[in-house]
Every structure is written in C-alpha cells, then in structure tokens.
Amino acid sequence: MFRSILLLSDLTETTAFAFAPVAALAKQHPGVRVVLAHAVVGSTEQFFLDDAIRGRIDKRAMDKARPQLEELGARLHAMGVDVEIALEIGSPYNVLFQLAERYAADCIVVPTKHQHSVVRRVSNSVTARAIRAHALPVMTMNQHFGAHAAAFAGFGTVLHPVDFGPGQRDGVNAAAEFAASVSAKLELLHVIRPFHLDDLLEGEDEADAAAARAGVEAMHTRAEQGLADVLSRVSGVGAEARVISADAPGEGICAHAAAIGASCIVLPALGRDKVRTQLMGSVAEYLIAHAPCPVLFHDGHEHA
Secondary structure, rough: OHHHHHEEOOOHHHHHHHHHOOOOOOHHOOOOOOEEEEEEOOOOOOOOOHHHHHHHHHHHHHHHHHHHHHHHHHHHHOOOOOEEEEEEOOHHHHHHHHHHOOOOOOOEEEEEOOOOOOOOOHHOOHHHHHHOOOOOOOEEOHHHHOOHHHHHHOOOOOEEEEOOOOOOOHHHHHHHHHHHOOOOEEEEEEOOOOOOHHHHOOOOHHHHHHHHHHHHHHHHHHHHHHHHHHHHHHOOOEEEEEEEEOOOOHHHHHHHHHHHHHEEEEEOOOOOOHHHHHHHHHHHHHHHHHOOOOEEOOOOOOOO
C-alpha cells in the first residue's frame, strides 16, 4: 500500500511520537522509503533583505537544524528503518507539498502536540491543511498517544467510525485496505447519541413513554442492521461491527478505541467533500487532539 512515507519533523521530541508507528509501517511494507523532513523558515518571510544577507541567515539556520534532524533520523534508523533526511528552506506547508511531490510520497505523517482545528482554523495548522488539501493519506498522532508511544506494538486493530453519510463506501474500503496492508483486524463503529428518556418522559402517560422507548430501541436496531449491511460488503480482512451510545461522538470513539486497544483510527479525508467535512469535521478535530492512537485520514483512492 505504501511505498514512500514522508515524516514531517519540528525538531522537537514530538517527532518521536511517530517513530513506533512508522517503524511498524516500514516492517509491514518492505522496501518502503521513509523521508524525515524539516522545513527551515530561515529568511522565507524576510523579503526586504538583500540576497546576500538572506543567504547567510538561511545557511546559519540550516547548519543549526541539520544535526538535530540527523540525530532524530539516527534514532529512527536504530528501530530498523532506512531513513533519508530532507532539509529545505521554506514554510512548513509549502515544503511538505514540495517534498511529497519530489519523493512521490503516498503517505504523510505529521505528529502534533497541539489541539488544532481542522475546519475553522486551517491556516494555523500544517496538519489541518495537509488533511484538507492533499490528495494523500495523512497520519497524525498527538500528545496522548505520545505519552505511551514507546509501548506501541504494531497495528493490531484498526477502528473505522461509520456515519452512514456520503462517501461511506470509500471510507470503509480505505479502512479495510489499510487494515489488510498491516495485517490487522478491522472494527466498524457507529455512535448513537442517546436519548435520556427518564428525564424527558417524567410525568408523561405510560403508553406514550412506552412508545418513546420502543422508538429508541428501533433506532438502535436500524443502526445495527445498517452496520451489519456495511460489514457484509467488507472483504480481504477480518472484520466486526459495533454500535455504541455516547453524548459526544468524538469522546465515545476515543473511549472505545482505548477500551479495545485500537492501534489506529481511520477516517475519511476532509475538505474535498464539503458535506462530508460538515458531518465529520468536529469529530475529526476532537480525534486529532485526543485519540489514544494514530489517526489516518484516507480518501480510499490509490495514489501514484
């Protein structure tokens, strides 16, 4: 599935959040190229300076960043990964896209320790802009995963939330493709917001209350049937399905991922489908910031 992985580093320990997952991907994809990259801002925004001064600024910044990036690369290499180093002058976002094209990347990995917004604050986050604008799978991992990243033992269970919305089939196919590529099992998950009927029905006629409860049960049953239908179309990987209730879908997904020891959550790519973005955007925001495992955004299409 993956032949060239681009790992973007900010030269801090945040980069190490990605080491174990990337090493696991490399193990499952023999021959994959891993490029550890850093964007040196240097004089990028100092257009008012003459070229000679800008050149000195850039050289000083490159000389300072290179040993730091090489040290991180050595740590990843010690985990059995063949690593190439890429150090470029420019904004992180522009460098990311230039290097993705240069190295024919088919997966971008961006570890983050900040709670960026995917939909409303795109310009403030390299992670968010990559997820929205790039036509490649993007994997993120946050500080919650980073706290125990060293214990990551590989991809065992891949979790895919299903919302029955537009693009559902592509999302499920992408999750199944990824799970198969890393020899993992797949779990499809649908989250229902619960109705707190005891409070809503206080003082109501018993017959009306019974009808309301039956309606909620029927809704849950329809969700299970719909998810079972989706599951029946999954092939090439061991898979199961589950319906859970949670007041906040993002929190429910995170809690369930932690409970089953999920090693990755796969979500549809956002931004290229406005309806999909509105349906899943807030959930994606929450998962980027709080998921206990890596989150892979994948649109379900093969990329050259």
